[in-house]
Amino acid sequence: MVSSENKVHDFHIKNILKRLEEKDLDAMMVANFNNIYYLSGYLSTSFAFMIVKENPIIFVSGMDLENANNNSSIDIIKYESADQMVEYLNEEEIKDLAIESDLTANAYQKFKDFNLTISPAISIERMIKTDDEIDKIFKAGEIAHKSLLELDVRSKQEKGAEEWECAYELGYLMRKNGASTESFDTIFASGPVSSLPHSTPRHHKLDTPVLVDYGCKFEGYCSDTTRTFVYNEKQEEISKIVLEAHDKAIKAVKEGVKSCEVDKVARDIITEYGYGDKFIHSTGHSFGLDIHESPSLSLKDETILEKNMFVTIEPGIYLEGEFGVRIEDMVLVDKKAKIVGNLPPIL
Amino acid sequence: MVSSENKVHDFHIKNILKRLEEKDLDAMMVANFNNIYYLSGYLSTSFAFMIVKENPIIFVSGMDLENANNNSSIDIIKYESADQMVEYLNEEEIKDLAIESDLTANAYQKFKDFNLTISPAISIERMIKTDDEIDKIFKAGEIAHKSLLELDVRSKQEKGAEEWECAYELGYLMRKNGASTESFDTIFASGPVSSLPHSTPRHHKLDTPVLVDYGCKFEGYCSDTTRTFVYNEKQEEISKIVLEAHDKAIKAVKEGVKSCEVDKVARDIITEYGYGDKFIHSTGHSFGLDIHESPSLSLKDETILEKNMFVTIEPGIYLEGEFGVRIEDMVLVDKKAKIVGNLPPIL
Numbered sequence: 210m211v212s213s214e215n216k217v218h219d220f221h222i223k224n225i226l227k228r229l230e231e232k233d234l235d236a237m238m239v240a241n242f243n244n245i246y247y248l249s250g251y252l253s254t255s256f257a258f259m260i261v262k263e264n265p266i267i268f269v270s271g272m273d274l275e276n277a278n279n280n281s282s283i284d285i286i287k288y289e290s291a292d293q294m295v296e297y298l299n300e301e302e303i304k305d306l307a308i309e310s311d312l313t314a315n316a317y318q319k320f321k322d323f324n325l326t327i328s329p330a331i332s333i334e335r336m337i338k339t340d341d342e343i344d345k346i347f348k349a350g351e352i353a354h355k356s357l358l359e360l361d362v363r364s365k366q367e368k369g370a371e372e373w374e375c376a377y378e379l380g381y382l383m384r385k386n387g388a389s390t391e392s393f394d395t396i397f398a399s400g401p402v403s404s405l406p407h408s409t410p411r412h413h414k415l416d417t418p419v420l421v422d423y424g425c426k427f428e429g430y431c432s433d434t435t436r437t438f439v440y441n442e443k444q445e446e447i448s449k450i451v452l453e454a455h456d457k458a459i460k461a462v463k464e465g466v467k468s469c470e471v472d473k474v475a476r477d478i479i480t481e482y483g484y485g486d487k488f489i490h491s492t493g494h495s496f497g498l499d500i501h502e503s504p505s506l507s508l509k510d511e512t513i514l515e516k517n518m519f520v521t522i523e524p525g526i527y528l529e530g531e532f533g534v535r536i537e538d539m540v541l542v543d544k545k546a547k548i549v550g551n552l553p554p555i556l
Numbered sequence: 557m558v559s560s561e562n563k564v565h566d567f568h569i570k571n572i573l574k575r576l577e578e579k580d581l582d583a584m585m586v587a588n589f590n591n592i593y594y595l596s597g598y599l600s601t602s603f604a605f606m607i608v609k610e611n612p613i614i615f616v617s618g619m620d621l622e623n624a625n626n627n628s629s630i631d632i633i634k635y636e637s638a639d640q641m642v643e644y645l646n647e648e649e650i651k652d653l654a655i656e657s658d659l660t661a662n663a664y665q666k667f668k669d670f671n672l673t674i675s676p677a678i679s680i681e682r683m684i685k686t687d688d689e690i691d692k693i694f695k696a697g698e699i700a701h702k703s704l705l706e707l708d709v710r711s712k713q714e715k716g717a718e719e720w721e722c723a724y725e726l727g728y729l730m731r732k733n734g735a736s737t738e739s740f741d742t743i744f745a746s747g748p749v750s751s752l753p754h755s756t757p758r759h760h761k762l763d764t765p766v767l768v769d770y771g772c773k774f775e776g777y778c779s780d781t782t783r784t785f786v787y788n789e790k791q792e793e794i795s796k797i798v799l800e801a802h803d804k805a806i807k808a809v810k811e812g813v814k815s816c817e818v819d820k821v822a823r824d825i826i827t828e829y830g831y832g833d834k835f836i837h838s839t840g841h842s843f844g845l846d847i848h849e850s851p852s853l854s855l856k857d858e859t860i861l862e863k864n865m866f867v868t869i870e871p872g873i874y875l876e877g878e879f880g881v882r883i884e885d886m887v888l889v890d891k892k893a894k895i896v897g898n899l900p901p902i903l
Binding site for chain 2: 254255270271272273274275276308309310311312313314315317318325327373377380381384389390394404405406407409489490529
């Protein structure tokens with residue numbers, strides 16, 4: 210673990226401790242793999258419990274000791290049992306314990322003798338990206354965009370390729386171009402199933418339109434992009450409305466604006482064209498190590514956008530039984546939104 | 557939704573209701589995607605809450621309504637808010653509410669005014685596979701084994717292929733042969749990193765030995781197999797010990813035997829050869845819709861094996877900094893264990 214990374218971990222941990230202290234919390238128990246990775250450099254593949262306090266530690270299974278010791282900037286202890294952890298927390302005189310919102314009920318009950326409080330401290334810390342994180346997200350976007358162009362969806366469609374083959378080849382190209390993996394299961398939805406926002410690629414030739422929602426990870430950080438390849442007048446007409454919502458929402462993104470205000474910009478445009486009830490999800494979400502992070506650009510999210518947050522802008526119109534169109538880009542928040550990459554919105 | 561599947565769902569739901577009643581629980585709130593799929597045929601991709609009771613229902617987001625209505629045998633309601641669900645549960649006069657062990661702390665707190673009890677009712681129901689589930693798991697195994705032979709790892713090693721390429725090509729072959737996806741991220745670990753049980757495929761030419769732990773899904777059901785390709789005397793020597801533990805543990809699997817007893821058989825053999833402390837995980841685990849299900853074949857699990865359970869048998873020896881060997885097969889529990897497929901344990 211190089212010292213510059215140690216410093217970043219120390220910086221994040223100090224900020225989190227400050228937030229815990231403000232709420233009179235003694236420590237935080239962290240089980241989410243990406244949170245532990247963010248704070249230590251160690252990415253678990255089975256389970257781990259980090260205790261964030263003045264001298265943080267991580268409990269890992271015996272199976273993971275070698276890997277954890279090789280990668281973590283934080284001290285590692287072999288996990289024996291929940292009782293061992295309870296004893297440890299008692300010895301450290303920890304009473305008010307912060308937990309993550311996605312801690313399992315199983316763990317929740319094992320530690321219920323402590324005063325447990327769900328804390329967003331780490332999610333808040335993760336909202337603002339460091340320069341290194343920004344570089345990695347731009348790089349992930351670059352790899353993803355280059356790969357989609359190399360795939361050449363229109364030529365695949367002409368040749369009668371199947372959805373799953375295209376999704377798989379896109380995954381291959383992203384890895385060949387330097388990604389470690391997809392950032393989520395690629396959506397390659399054509400014809401009527403494009404109206405399902407989360408369709409799974411089928412053993413079925415590409416119909417029209419072709420909606421591709423995909424991304425890759427570069428050194429842990431995600432990209433997230435959607436393009437819809439349209440083929441006739443009706444599809445183009447819907448696509449133009451979605452594009453207008455996409456472009457104006459991007460213009461609305463700047464530091465100081467509320468998340469819900471950006472959602473409203475996109476939603477109002479689609480509603481004006483009479484498709485308000487066909488835009489069945491929020492306008493976007495933040496991302497980073499996870500593909501969905503806080504804030505979300507939704508009706509109810511009042512989080513104020515700050516410099517160096519990333520959000521997706523992804524309005525869509527879904528005509529059940531007919532087709533759907535979604536156009537999604539990633540933007541970096543600043544005085545003016547900076548779009549990740551330069552992939553044309555219509556391909 | 558065809559009626560035969562409806563009947564299977566009804567059958568499972570009745571069994572679960574019986575288990576809840578025995579514990580004086582009024583209903584169960586189910587959020588785990590595979591649990592909901594198991595009981596309804598609907599596989600969510602965002603979030604869903606099923607309430608298991610006399611007349612079960614599923615709350616889904618507006619975005620998922622079309623997909624849920626197309627696939628679920630259980631009635632669907634549009635989720636508006638946690639408050640709406642609380643109101644619904646109150647109207648149904650539900651007080652003692654069973655939850656899953658992996659419910660999030662977030663949901664746990666939203667429903668904390670009910671008397672929440674973690675219930676293993678669904679995990680228990682999922683332990684014993686139906687004939688249809690057994691067929692799907694055998695089919696998944698067949699696809700996976702065929703694909704590994706087609707990949708031809710020894711020839712890849714000779715040609716200087718990289719770990720990630722091999723992992724990716726194996727994924728392609730499994731899909732070509734009928735799988736929907738991998739059942740978990742393929743482990744393709746060669747040389748010293750084979751001593752890490754969960755190594756991630758690298759942009760690195762295949763060293764020796766080559767450990768491949770992989771599986772695919774067929775109609776939702778997982779396979780799980782490991783083979784270690786050995787290349788010299790030391791590697792062969794370790795491989796023979798692991799094979800002996802593997803074979804004798806498989807012979808120990810039969811209905812009526814405790815899970816921990818099977819673990820002991822494998823562990824005792826490896827310990828006799830002096831490598832007890834190098835076998836750093838349990839001997840196996842059940843699987844099905846998930847890659848890890850109950851029971852686990854570990855020191856502490858006293859679950860009695862029953863007919864039509866599936867377990868993996870996967871002893872290993874890990875020599876830190878040198879290499880690791882693991883051999884894993886899936887077996888169906890009966891009077892005598894039935895191995896899934898006929899892939900030779902040494903390739």
